[in-house]
Amino acid sequence: VTDKVLVVDDTLLNRRILQELLRRHEIDVVCAESGAQALEMMVMERPDLVLLDVMMPEMDGFEVCRRLKADCDTASVPVIFLSALGEVDDRVRGLSEGAEDYVAKPFENAEVLARVRAHLRLRRLTRDLQDRNKQLLEKQERLEEDLRAAADIQRALIPKRRDAVPGVRLEWLFEPCATIGGDIFCATRLDETRVALYLLDVSGHGVPPAMLSMMVAQSLAAGSDLVAHRTRNQPVTVASPAEVLAGLDRDFPLGRFDRYFTICYLVLDLASGRLCHSSAGHPSPILVRADGSVRTLDEGGTVVGLGDGVYAEGALDLAAGDRVYLYSDGITEHEHVLHGLFGPERLVSALSRHPEAGVQEICRGLRGALDAFGGGRAPIDDLTLLAVEYLGPPAP
């Protein structure tokens, strides 16, 4: 593509000289004999560079330049002043009006040509850069759209409603630190009376942990052999938490995806209130009784993926109004620059200080406490917490 230069000069002879010089070097030239005509031609001809005389009747070159630079359609077109005024003041003024360069008359052909070429090259490079930048921004936008769509898919795996499971009330915080993260949780019915509750956290950040989290969630979905066996005409056999964790440890060895994950898995019998639990390398769930007393559910083993497959299991009885909180370490490791980590003590305090408050209120209070502690600093890990309140055995 040939470059096009607009020559603006009220003297015919000057226009001719410049036109001939540039055309001889295969640069397209269009000419204007006044400032007003130059502004018109900018729109019609879209030149790549303007050679602009300073001293012209009516509108002088400074004014033309000021207008070109004020219009975002023409601001990026380089302007070179060309004038008999060789004084320092005029050069400075020309440049301060936004011109790129200045050539004094009488000029040397070689100098004009060299400056024009240099600015055309600079303009081409700038334009390439802008184009590439635009392409990158578009690509980035598409990627972010994909990420948001992926996050929606992941979000579809968590419970949709607070009362999704009869017999318990659910509440949660679920804030991936990027658009999408490696935390996920669920509450699913296993049979008429039993419910599985879990929360897991895949190592690393971004898309791969998110995909693995969804894969694990699928293998823990209701109807999966890992969580319950169904044989024709037989009652469902529900796998114990330790069995489920051992199964995951077998199915997701460390080397398979070059990641590990931590998880706490609980089975609650809604009829009796019996709760069985086990954690694999995961922060212990926190039990807050209706009377405000607190204990952690520590039984379990190490992270999933090591292939040891040995997980201890604990069991206890819940009464109506007791609450179990599952969470990932993004909460306790939420950081203040000076005061360190939020830590388990602050978490327990936020969850147990007001036993009379509803779970929704408590989760909201915790979110506020995290913000207040971190000084409004954005979390560097996913913030995930699932609150489960046992409502007591169903009425007979």
Next chain:
Amino acid sequence: MPPDRRPAGPVEVFTFGVRLDAAEAGPARSEMKRAIAEGRCLLVLDLGPVRYMDSSGLFALIASLKDARAAGGDVALVGLSREMRTVIEVARLDRVFALYADEATAVAALGQGAA
């Protein structure tokens, strides 16, 4: 930056930097893998300087433990600050890794197994 690496008899000692996070975990893992591939599969990992470790960093340690044990070796951790000890304990990895108070004890303990 990969961790600092030096031999101590049959044991290979690695010292990590202040952060062991997503950016540092890759080079750390590669360096430990290389040592194990060279037949140096008794590793003492000095976490003394580490002030921050995320799950990617922890993965590098766990993966190296698996690699080392598969090659007939073992991994010991030393120099754990209170924070690092908490990270290890929450993940219940204190039962998986051998933990020692200092490098000399760890090198002696691992080296004894080799002798």
